[in-house]
Amino acid sequence: MAIEAMRKVRVAAHKSVADDVWNSIQSIGCCQVIPGGREHTEERDSESLKTRARRLDDLLSEVRFVMRFLEPYAPERGGLSRALGNLPEYSASELETMASREKFLETAAAVRALEKRALEVKSSLSRVTGLIASLAPLSSLPYSLDFYSRGTESVQGNLFSVPAALADEFKSRISSSLGEDAEIYVSPGGGKDAARIVSVIYARSAAEKLSLAASGIQASRIEVPPQMAALPRDEISRLDEELSGLNAEEAAITSEIKKTAGDAWELCEACSDKWGVERAKLEAILEGEHTEQIIVESFWIPEEKLADFKGAVSRWDELTDIVVSEPEEDDEPPVLLKNKKYFSPVEPLVSMYGLPGYRGLDPTSIMAPFFYIFFGICFGDAAYGAIIVAALMILLLRNRVEGTIRKFILMLIISNICAVIFGALTFSWFGDSITSFSFLRFLMPLGHIQILDPMNDPITMLLVSLAFGFVQIITGLAIAMYDNVRKGDRFAAFADQGGWIIFLCSLVLLGLASAGAVPLPPGIFKAASAIGAIILVATQGREKKNVLGKLFSGVMSLYNVTGYLGDVLSYSRLLALGLTAAAIGTVINLLTNLVSGVPYVGALLGLLIFVLGHAFGIATNVLGAFVHSLRLQYVEFFGKFYTASGDEFAPLAVKTQYVRVTGE
Amino acid sequence: MESIISTMAGQLGQVFVVLGAALAAGMAGSGSAWGIGIANEAAAGILTEDPKKFVSALILLALPGTQGIYGFLIAIIALRQAGIMGDASAVVTIWQGLAIGAACLPIAIAGFYSAIWQGKSSAASILLISKRPEQMGKAMVLPAMCETYAVLGLLVSFLMLRGIKVG
Numbered sequence: 001m002a003i004e005a006m007r008k009v010r011v012a013a014h015k016s017v018a019d020d021v022w023n024s025i026q027s028i029g030c031c032q033v034i035p036g037g038r039e040h041t042e043e044r045d046s047e048s049l050k051t052r053a054r055r056l057d058d059l060l061s062e063v064r065f066v067m068r069f070l071e072p073y074a075p076e077r078g079g080l081s082r083a084l085g086n087l088p089e090y091s092a093s094e095l096e097t098m099a100s101r102e103k104f105l106e107t108a109a110a111v112r113a114l115e116k117r118a119l120e121v122k123s124s125l126s127r128v129t130g131l132i133a134s135l136a137p138l139s140s141l142p143y144s145l146d147f148y149s150r151g152t153e154s155v156q157g158n159l160f161s162v163p164a165a166l167a168d169e170f171k172s173r174i175s176s177s178l179g180e181d182a183e184i185y186v187s188p189g190g191g192k193d194a195a196r197i198v199s200v201i202y203a204r205s206a207a208e209k210l211s212l213a214a215s216g217i218q219a220s221r222i223e224v225p226p227q228m229a230a231l232p233r234d235e236i237s238r239l240d241e242e243l244s245g246l247n248a249e250e251a252a253i254t255s256e257i258k259k260t261a262g263d264a265w266e267l268c269e270a271c272s273d274k275w276g277v278e279r280a281k282l283e284a285i286l287e288g289e290h291t292e293q294i295i296v297e298s299f300w301i302p303e304e305k306l307a308d309f310k311g312a313v314s315r316w317d318e319l320t321d322i323v324v325s326e327p328e329e330d331d332e333p334p335v336l337l338k339n340k341k342y343f344s345p346v347e348p349l350v351s352m353y354g355l356p357g358y359r360g361l362d363p364t365s366i367m368a369p370f371f372y373i374f375f376g377i378c379f380g381d382a383a384y385g386a387i388i389v390a391a392l393m394i395l396l397l398r399n400r401v402e403g404t405i406r407k408f409i410l411m412l413i414i415s416n417i418c419a420v421i422f423g424a425l426t427f428s429w430f431g432d433s434i435t436s437f438s439f440l441r442f443l444m445p446l447g448h449i450q451i452l453d454p455m456n457d458p459i460t461m462l463l464v465s466l467a468f469g470f471v472q473i474i475t476g477l478a479i480a481m482y483d484n485v486r487k488g489d490r491f492a493a494f495a496d497q498g499g500w501i502i503f504l505c506s507l508v509l510l511g512l513a514s515a516g517a518v519p520l521p522p523g524i525f526k527a528a529s530a531i532g533a534i535i536l537v538a539t540q541g542r543e544k545k546n547v548l549g550k551l552f553s554g555v556m557s558l559y560n561v562t563g564y565l566g567d568v569l570s571y572s573r574l575l576a577l578g579l580t581a582a583a584i585g586t587v588i589n590l591l592t593n594l595v596s597g598v599p600y601v602g603a604l605l606g607l608l609i610f611v612l613g614h615a616f617g618i619a620t621n622v623l624g625a626f627v628h629s630l631r632l633q634y635v636e637f638f639g640k641f642y643t644a645s646g647d648e649f650a651p652l653a654v655k656t657q658y659v660r661v662t663g664e
Numbered sequence: 665m666e667s668i669i670s671t672m673a674g675q676l677g678q679v680f681v682v683l684g685a686a687l688a689a690g691m692a693g694s695g696s697a698w699g700i701g702i703a704n705e706a707a708a709g710i711l712t713e714d715p716k717k718f719v720s721a722l723i724l725l726a727l728p729g730t731q732g733i734y735g736f737l738i739a740i741i742a743l744r745q746a747g748i749m750g751d752a753s754a755v756v757t758i759w760q761g762l763a764i765g766a767a768c769l770p771i772a773i774a775g776f777y778s779a780i781w782q783g784k785s786s787a788a789s790i791l792l793i794s795k796r797p798e799q800m801g802k803a804m805v806l807p808a809m810c811e812t813y814a815v816l817g818l819l820v821s822f823l824m825l826r827g828i829k830v831g
Contacts, residue, residue, distance in 0.1 A: 349801065352800065352801025352802065353801060353802070456826075458822060458823060458826055459823075570812065572816070572819055575819065576815045576816075576818050576819045576822075579819075579822060580730075580734065580737060580818070583737045583741065584733065584737065587737065587740045590740070590744075590749070620726075620729070620730065623723065623726060623727075624730055627727065627804050627805065627808045628808060628811075630801065630804070630805060630808075631808045631809070634801075634802075634805050635805070
């Protein structure tokens with residue numbers, strides 16, 4: 001149960017060594033910048049750094065653009081394996097050479113050019129396909145298109161789309177109106193085309209007559225693009241050629257992008273990480289106070305890392321100055337949890353809820369055993385637990401998993417070891433497989449360690465679950481009591497928590513004594529619970545002003561006992577989820593036995609149902625067991641004493657996404 | 665006439681058991697399907713923005729699925745107890761059959777409604793992680809609040825079934 005003690009260090013460094021100093025602070029990765037110095041900096045004193053930062057921003061945004069563009073074609077990089085921490089490793093100097101600015105800018109220029117070409121081809125493609133589509137209905141037209149697009153000195157052509165039923169009427173109207181001045185052609189209809197194309201080639205002098213004649217009927221004019229001159233079928237075949245040329249061009253560009261992606265992806269990853277780290281460092285420096293010659297910045301640092309820090313910065317002893325101080329009364333240092341080996345895996349669960357304040361209590365080590373045991377009871381099957389333990393162990397040994405994910409996996413391993421233990425104690429191995437399959441009977445001796453049988457004697461298991469709940473809730477109250485004592489509020493500790501602990505414990509003991517489970521006369525516990533109740537009635541109304549209000553609030557507070565009752569009953573889910581795991585296993589074994597009687601394929605079908613069924617059982621139960629054990633911690637346990645008000649310790653560090661930086 | 669009535673009486677018990685099992689598996693399962701469907705709409709929505717959230721969304725939308733499993737379990741336990749599945753030697757009277765059928769109701773009803781509301785909670789949690797992915801822990805615990813009552817329903821159904829002696 002610990003929160004790492006923090007110290008404040010104030011570093012002053014001459015500008016000539018600032019880069020190196022901050023580099024080494026970044027590489028030890030245990031100093032969190034305290035913001036605020038920036039406000040005292042004159043604009044001109046930080047100008048050159050700001051310019052550097054802006055240049056890096058430009059580069060980084062270019063990297064992001066290039067990577068987004070190349071990503072669909074990037075070489076396969078083993079996403080899962082990378083997520084498990086298997087990143088290519090480089091030393092800082094190797095990374096420096098890899099992340100070459102010149103090479104990257106070359107790549108970026110090539111990518112920009114490719115992008116431009118790709119866009120052009122794309123727009124040409126859509127233009128040509130559009131033209132082909134619009135010319136398709138005209139393909140049978142026997143006239144050149146320049147009649148319609150430009151016309152000649154005396155003759156002009158118009159194209160109309162007319163519903164098939166009206167085509168003849170349209171033709172006769174125009175020929176009667178224009179007579180010799182027009183030559184009319186109607187495209188042969190047919191197929192599913194409901195419209196006919198009508199071509200009218202007419203003397204320019206008759207233009208008005210035509211528009212008058214055409215306006216009376218449902219005909220829409222088809223515009224022909226001005227660059228179209230030849231016969232429609234010739235134009236179409238020319239466009240088809242153009243289209244296949246464009247398609248070839250597009251394929252060429254794609255393969256060029258693929259090649260660029262293959263060649264330059266590593267470079268981009270290196271640049272992205274290198275410059276990202278550099279940018280974070282500049283941001284940290286810019287957060288400090290700059291004068292003409294020096295930069296002053298304060299950091300939070302865990303007390304036990306002070307020696308590392310001093311060692312790292314001592315190289316520039318003459319050009320730097322360090323002042324270490326304790327956090328002050330009104331400081332709110334960031335929070336870094338520090339727990340023993342077997343407890344620290346549940347730290348991620350605590351920080352998911354919210355970290356404690358710097359001066360608060362870290363609940364990790366108290367919550368950890370409860371979480372492990374509850375998960376074990378809920379998952380409740382020895383074979384399921386063993387499978388998960390084995391799978392996660394292999395995962396952990398084969399990969400370089402670090403940080404939160406590592407803790408998470410360790411947490412699941414310990415929880416599942418509890419599931420193995422609990423499963424063994426309830427004789428649940430793949431449900432009831434040992435009793436239901438005759439060839440597994442030789443494992444029957446495993447039944448000797450069975451001490452509980454939730455399927456046939458659920459009441460005992462229910463009492464065990466509720467007892468766990470009662471213990472955890474009293475633990476929660478005890479921690480709150482300790483916290484009050486620590487803060488110097490002994491009265492609240494005695495009244496708020498002490499009263500309840502006496503009252504609740506003696507009520508439970510009274511029940512046990514009445515049932516004969518405790519060899520003491522129940523009267524003692526009656527008296528004790530009365531004392532607890534009197535404490536509560538006397539103190540719980542102390543905020544109220546008049547005596548009547550105090551008494552009323554005091555008595556009403558006793559109703560909170562229903563809240564505690566509800567909390568304890570909530571732990572019955574331990575039994576219920578444990579039962580689900582065991583029962584699903586049993587049902588799958590039952591089904592396996594049913595199908596294995598089928599002639600010829602029975603054994604195969606049985607095996608299939610057994611494997612798939614239990615895999616399904618593991619998947620659903622592990623989720624339920626995790627969520628519900630977590631809920632018991634968050635709602636029932638944390639509710640009694642815990643306030644999450646801390647900020648996470650976020651040191652300036654070498655944070656990379658694609659590569660791992662090792663050593664100098 | 666007498667024989668018809670006695671035959672009916674001999675089988676009616678089993679009919680009640682089957683009815684109860686049908687309700688447990690059917691209603692709790694429908695509730696789960698409904699709940700997951702609601703959560704699915706939210707999940708598909710956030711995946712259009714960020715396909716990388718698939719796994720988190722899948723975990724959250726699977727949460728209302730447990731009620732269906734609870735109902736299925738109670739159905740199987742009820743059928744076994746009445747000798748309809750597995751050991752066929754057990755014979756249930758009308759009253760025993762009625763009791764077993766009634767014992768299936770807590771999970772049928774609590775499972776049905778809690779799964780739907782849990783689906784709505786899951787949908788809300790999915791929207792939560794679309795904005796604040798680091799809040800996955802809280803997002804998982806919120807829908808589990810609804811499931812509590814399905815768990816209690818399961819427990820009561822189970823305890824009732826265990827309490828009915830068939831012999």
